[in-house]
Amino acid sequence: MGVVWRAFDQLLHREVALKELTLTGEAAAVRRRVLREARMAAGLSHPNIVTVHDLIEESGRLWIVMEYLDGLSLHQLLSQVGTLPAQSVAGIGRHLLAALRNAHRSSVLHRDVKPANVMLTGDRVVLTDFGIATADSGTATATTSRGLRGTPAFMAPERLYGGAATKEADMWSFGATLYSAVEGTPPFPGKDAPTVVAMVQSGSYPPPRRAGALRPVIEGLLRSDPARRLTQEQAAILLADLRPSYPAAI
DSSP states (O other): OOEEEEEEETTTTEEEEEEEEOOTTOOHHHHHHHHHHHHHHHTOOOTTBOOEEEEEEETTEEEEEEEOOOSEEHHHHHHHHSOOOHHHHHHHHHHHHHHHHHHHHTTOOOSOOSGGGEEEETTEEEEOOTTTGGGOOSTTOEEOTTSOEEOGGGSOHHHHTTOOOOHHHHHHHHHHHHHHHHHSSOSSOOSSHHHHHHHHHHTOOOOOTTOGGGHHHHHHHTOSSGGGSOOHHHHHHHHHHTOOOTTTTO
């Protein structure tokens, strides 16, 4: 995830989150991509997307100034409670999907949708780290044998085979996030990155038994073939039909 500090903007008198991207040793092309995508992410404006206030590059170090979110990540919440009710997960999913649709309309991909990048604060569900998540290093991410950097348990099969990041790949990661929230574990858990990669590529995962009416959404998003995966429009219709209840039912 890189390093994040809680800071205070003395000029505008507001709390902010200050994140340093760890790009030491990265190739110049990677640095240029990160800068480009961070700038694109800074142009997004949506209640379900973290606001990027500024981008600072100094002495070879890259800093992102973001809105400070006082709450828990979905990963932290699941660590505390284990699982969430299907209707609450549907509510969280509706907000996340709104964030992805807004970003994709601006040609911004996320590349690392997962519970750790979902913040829950008050009645807001906020997706963080747009376009920059896979540029960071840390224990939550890994580099596969094909050189892809990300979180294997939440990476679409086609990406693990070396395919490009796409809207459809983001949707698969979205489905894996919903599965984790309702089942308490990723669809493809494993002790190490190679094991997880092999499991994801196999396409076989335990059915989401706690998902109830959310099951068709999750299974539709986790289809191995991107062409058969639920589209954003299809997922939005199915989620709306579930009468999502976040945050009241948590």
